[in-house]
Each structure stands twice: as structure tokens, then as C-alpha cells.
Amino acid sequence: MVGGWLPVAVIAFFSLFLVSTSRCLAAEKPNIVLLFADDAGYGDFGFHNSRHFRTPHLDALAKSGxxxxxxxxxxxxxxxSRAGMLSGRYQQRFGYEEINVPGIMSEHSKLLGDEMGLRTELPTMGNYLQQQGYxxxxxxxxxxxxxxxxxPLKRGFDxxxxxxxxARSFYAYDNRDSTARENWIERGFEGYQEHQGYLTNAIADEACDFIQRSxxxxxxxxxxFNAVHTPMQADPQDxxxxxxxxxxRRTAAQMMLSMDRACGQIIDKLNELKLADKTxxxxxxxxGGPMDKNGSSxxxxxxxxxxxxxxxxxxPGVVAWPGKLTPGTxxxxxxxTLDLIPTFVAAAGGDPATIENLDGVNMLPYLQGDSEVRPHPTLHWKMETRSAIREGxxxxxxxxxxxxxxxxxSKDPSEQNDLAAANPEVVKELFRKQFAWELELQRPLFMLRRAEEGWSARRADQFRQPPAEDY
Structure with missing residues (x-):
């Protein structure tokens, strides 16, 4: 009798052991929530000492991390910007350099239409985290x-x-035929149904529901979030x-307040479910904020x-992980933002060094004080013939x-004192390094053709002076 029960008992024991081990391993992986604003101004947050805008929930998050x-x-x-963040690579490496919003920026983009997008052979942040069991x-x-x-459902997201x-209205469209399909609210794949109420709130509600179910x-x-991008539409309650x-400026402050409240709702949900300490x-x-378009600073x-x-x-950048990162630092x-994928993969127990072609670094050793070297000796930016390089x-x-x-x-973060004429050798060396980086890039796939030559330079001239603190 004992002999008959022993194999069953052993199998049951190991089954329970494997289930328990699987749950423990899952519990060791932190949940990850990426709260992402749209066109917000650097100075429009309480944790950046804004005098007018109120962001109490994000201020609390900054203090906690x-x-x-x-x-x-x-x-x-x-x-x-999003293509770089979601791929973990400089977007210029795969030709996603110029185009921003399909269909409205140029005749070229109108001709390309649906062809424009993040290349399908590239894994995304979602793919990498799915591979880690998320x-x-x-x-x-x-x-x-x-x-x-x-x-998204074909790009690593469940x-x-x-x-x-x-960009789209923050209010529901009464007649979907009045706007392009890309602006319709969609659940899953082609489950089109407009939201109720104010869109920022609907996004938070859906995120909280996902957290509850997961x-x-x-x-x-x-x-x-699409806040605080145009159109400038505030939540009626604000x-x-x-x-x-x-x-x-007032509408932007109201939209920011709504987005901050939505972030707070999501953080509250984590606390309610006792998930905050492992997220x-x-x-x-x-x-950066466009300023002249949405009143940002x-x-x-x-x-x-x-x-x-x-x-x-x-x-702005805030990273909070209770027990792993010291609050208020x-x-x-x-x-x-190139660093988010390697950081998330490392936090999940993976090895970002095994992922080919990532341009970012795992931030955790730096944020935890385990490494004092500079994470990025050099950073690059490029849009067609315009470019920038930061070294040191x-x-x-x-x-x-x-x-x-x-x-x-280090002395002039507002970029008011041009030192090029006084440092020709530095200029020459940085040009050389930028050109060497550009030789690694793919030719842009979607190029803008603006009617005005020198558009970006004139826009830089227009906003050459930093805004007043009390703007």
C-alpha cells in the first residue's frame, strides 16, 4: 500500500515544489509601470520648482525615488523619440529619423501614408519584457x-x-467619420469604441483595471498619456x-493637474493591492515642451x-523602486531613455549584455551608487543635417x-555663451566624432520636406533665451 502511494506522493510533492518555485520566481520580478507624458515642459513640475503648476502626486513619486x-x-x-525608447537603439540607426506625425507634415509623408512606422523586424520594450515572463x-x-x-498587439504587447x-481630442468623437482611423479609441485590435468622459481619466482607469487583473x-x-499635447482641452472638473x-498657459496647467491626478490614481492602485513595494x-x-503651441515652459x-x-x-526623469533605490536622492x-530597456531587463533578472545592438546602459548600478563612472561619455542627436553631440x-x-x-x-546649461570660436580644437574633435557616428547610421526612411529652409534654426533663434521662471 505504501509502495503504491509513494510515487503519487513524490509526484505531488514535486508538482507543489515546482508551482511554489515558479510563484517565487515570479514574485522576485518587479512589476514595471512607465508613466509617460506628451510635450510637457521641463519646468512645469513641482519637483522642478514650478511656481504655478501643481503636480503633488508626481512630486511624491520623486521624493520616493x-x-x-x-x-x-x-x-x-x-x-x-518614442522609436528610440521603445527599441533601445538610436532611431537613426534604422532610418526613423525625421518623420513625426504621418500625413500632416509634408507631401512626402502623405504619399507614404501607412508605410511609416517602427520597423517590424525590431524587437520592442514589450518583446523584451515578454521574454522575461511579463x-x-x-x-x-x-x-x-x-x-x-x-x-501594439503585433509588437510585443498583450x-x-x-x-x-x-494626437486626438480629449473628448469622445460624436462622429468617428469626421476624423482619421488612427485617432479612434481602440481596445485590442480594431475594437473601436469611443471612451466616456475625459481621455486622461479613461487611460488611468484602464491601466488600473489591467493592474488589478494582472x-x-x-x-x-x-x-x-497624450497630455499635455494639443489640442488644449482641460478636464471640466479643473x-x-x-x-x-x-x-x-492656464489650460496647460489644468491638463497637467489632470495627468498628475491620473498618475496618482495608478500609484494608489499599486498601494491598494500591496504591489507598490515590488513595482x-x-x-x-x-x-521638450513646444511652449508656443501648448503654453509649456x-x-x-x-x-x-x-x-x-x-x-x-x-x-524630467524619476525612477522609484522601494527597497532598491534610496528615496529622495x-x-x-x-x-x-535608451537606458530603460536594459534597466528593465536587468531588474527582471535578465542580462541586457546578451541583447545585441542596444545603445543604452543598465541604470541600476549608477542609481544604487555601485558605479561612479559616467554612464554615457558621449550622447548623439540628429535630424537630417541638424545634429548635436555631448561629450562630457x-x-x-x-x-x-x-x-x-x-x-x-557644467557652467552654462541654458546655452547662452557660445564657446566655439575660443575652442576650435574641441569643435574639430566633436565634429570628427559626430561624423564617425553618422557613418554608422541608415539613410532616413521618412524625410520631412518643410517649405521653409532653416526652419529649425529659426525656431532655435525664437527660443534662444530661456523662459522667465515665473512665466
Whole structure:
């Protein structure tokens, strides 16, 4: 009798052991929530000492983790920036250099139409985390191609709620035929149904529902708000807020307040489910604020979205991981959205060194104080003939229609004192290194053809002075 039961008991024991071990391994992998703003100004956050905008939930997140004071995107506009972040590679390496919003920027883009998107042979952040055993989801703005083959569910994500394009109304469309399909709210694949209420709130509700349903296993939620991108539309409940501000500046503050509240709702859900202590939460933004389009402020930096001044490229960055990162600390060396994939993979127990062609680094040794070397000795940016390179604290900006400019960011982060004439050898060396990097790149696939030559240079001139602190 004993002999008959023994094999069954042994099998049952090992089955329970394997299930228990599997659960333990899953429990060791942190959940990951990436909160991502759209066109927000660097200076428009409480944790960046904004005098007018209120972001209490994000301020609390910054106090609970590490604030990155020199955090960069890979491009100064939405689409290229997101392509770099989601692939972990400089987007210029695979030709996603110029185009931003399909269909509205140029005749060339109108001809290409649905052909524009993040190349399908490239793994995404979602793919890498699926390989680590994560359930993955996107909420909000996708902007990586509107054709079906570019759809998030075909690019490493298990769930999608949002819209495929780059901008849309924050209110539901009464008549979907009045706008392009890429702007329609979609659940899953082609499950089109407009949201109820204000879109920022709907995105938060859907993210919280996903977290609730996924709490038993590691999950990755990419929460891609379209706030505070145009159109400038505030949540009705915030219409009376910020009476001391005027026009678009006031509306931007109201939209930011709504987005901050949505971030707080998601963080509250993690706390409610007792998941906060085993969840990495990152907050950042896709590029600098456009200022003249949405009333944002990039104080204390010069430049705006679309320029390679600091105001176009440097964005807020917060990383919180209870028990792993010291609360209330500041990391002051340059880091990049390129670093998110290797950081997430490493946190999940994988080895980012085994992934070919990544341009980023695992941030954890730097944020945990285990490495004091500079994570990125050199960073590069490029859009057609315009480019920038940062090596150490030197930054060179190359224009198509004027001499290059050189700045020492350690002494002049607002880029007001051009040192090119006084340092010709530094200029020469940075040109050489930038050209060497450009030889590694693929020719741009989707090139803009603006009617005005020198558009970016003139835009840089327009916003050469940093905005006033109390703007």
C-alpha cells in the first residue's frame, strides 16, 4: 500500500515544489509601470520648482525615488523619440529619423501614408519584457505606425487601449467619420469604441483595471498619456483651477493637474493591492515642451520641442523602486531613455549584455551608487543635417545654415555663451566624432520636406533665451 502511494506522493510533492518555485520566481520580478507624458515642459513640475503648476502626486513619486536631473530623449519630437525608447537603439540607426506625425507634415509623408512606422523586424520594450515572463500592455498614445502590422498587439504587447496616431481630442468623437482611423479609441485590435468622459481619466482607469487583473504575475504597463499635447482641452472638473494664469498657459496647467491626478490614481492602485513595494515606477516625457503651441515652459533651458537645445532634449526623469533605490536622492550624470530597456531587463533578472545592438546602459548600478563612472561619455542627436553631440560637459550643435555652436553645460546649461570660436580644437574633435557616428547610421526612411529652409534654426533663434521662471 505504501509502495503504491509513494510515487503519487513524490509526484505531488514535486508538482507543489515546482508551482511554489515558479510563484517565487515570479514574485522576485518587479512589476514595471512607465508613466509617460506628451510635450510637457521641463519646468512645469513641482519637483522642478514650478511656481504655478501643481503636480503633488508626481512630486511624491520623486521624493520616493531617484530624480534624474540630466535625463535625455533621443529626439526632439514625439515619433522619433518614442522609436528610440521603445527599441533601445538610436532611431537613426534604422532610418526613423525625421518623420513625426504621418500625413500632416509634408507631401512626402502623405504619399507614404501607412508605410511609416517602427520597423517590424525590431524587437520592442514589450518583446523584451515578454521574454522575461511579463504580461505587457499599452494605454493611450501609440504613434509607432497606423498600419495593422505596426499595431501594439503585433509588437510585443498583450493588451492595448488607446489610439494609433499622434494626437486626438480629449473628448469622445460624436462622429468617428469626421476624423482619421488612427485617432479612434481602440481596445485590442480594431475594437473601436469611443471612451466616456475625459481621455486622461479613461487611460488611468484602464491601466488600473489591467493592474488589478494582472496582480498575480509580473506585468509591464506603458501608460502613454497624450497630455499635455494639443489640442488644449482641460478636464471640466479643473476648469476653475489656476485663476492667476491666462490662455494656453492656464489650460496647460489644468491638463497637467489632470495627468498628475491620473498618475496618482495608478500609484494608489499599486498601494491598494500591496504591489507598490515590488513595482518599479518611472515617469518621464517624450521631448521638450513646444511652449508656443501648448503654453509649456522649459525653464531653465533655452529651446523647445523640435530643437536640439537642452529645452528640446532634456526631460524630467524619476525612477522609484522601494527597497532598491534610496528615496529622495538625485542623480546628476547624463542618462537617456535608451537606458530603460536594459534597466528593465536587468531588474527582471535578465542580462541586457546578451541583447545585441542596444545603445543604452543598465541604470541600476549608477542609481544604487555601485558605479561612479559616467554612464554615457558621449550622447548623439540628429535630424537630417541638424545634429548635436555631448561629450562630457561639452555640447556641440550643428546647423545647416550657420556655424556650429559649442557650450559648456557644467557652467552654462541654458546655452547662452557660445564657446566655439575660443575652442576650435574641441569643435574639430566633436565634429570628427559626430561624423564617425553618422557613418554608422541608415539613410532616413521618412524625410520631412518643410517649405521653409532653416526652419529649425529659426525656431532655435525664437527660443534662444530661456523662459522667465515665473512665466
Amino acid at each position: 531617484v530624480r534624474l536631473t540630466q535625463f535625455y530623449v533621443t529626439g526632439a519630437t514625439c515619433g522619433p 504580461r505587457t500592455a499599452v494605454f493611450g498614445k501609440w504613434h509607432m505606425g497606423v498600419a495593422d502590422r505596426y499595431h 493588451e492595448f487601449y488607446g489610439f494609433r496616431g499622434g 496582480k498575480e504575475a509580473p506585468f509591464f504597463a506603458y501608460v502613454s 476648469k476653475a483651477a489656476f485663476p492667476d494664469l491666462q490662455g494656453e 518599479i515606477v518611472v515617469f518621464t516625457n517624450d521631448n 522649459n525653464y531653465p533651458f533655452a529651446g523647445v520641442k523640435g530643437t536640439q537645445l537642452e529645452g528640446g532634449l532634456r526631460v 538625485i542623480y546628476q550624470q547624463p542618462l537617456s 560637459d561639452w555640447k556641440l550643435i550643428r546647423y545647416p545654415d550657420r556655424p556650429a555652436e559649442l557650450f559648456d553645460l
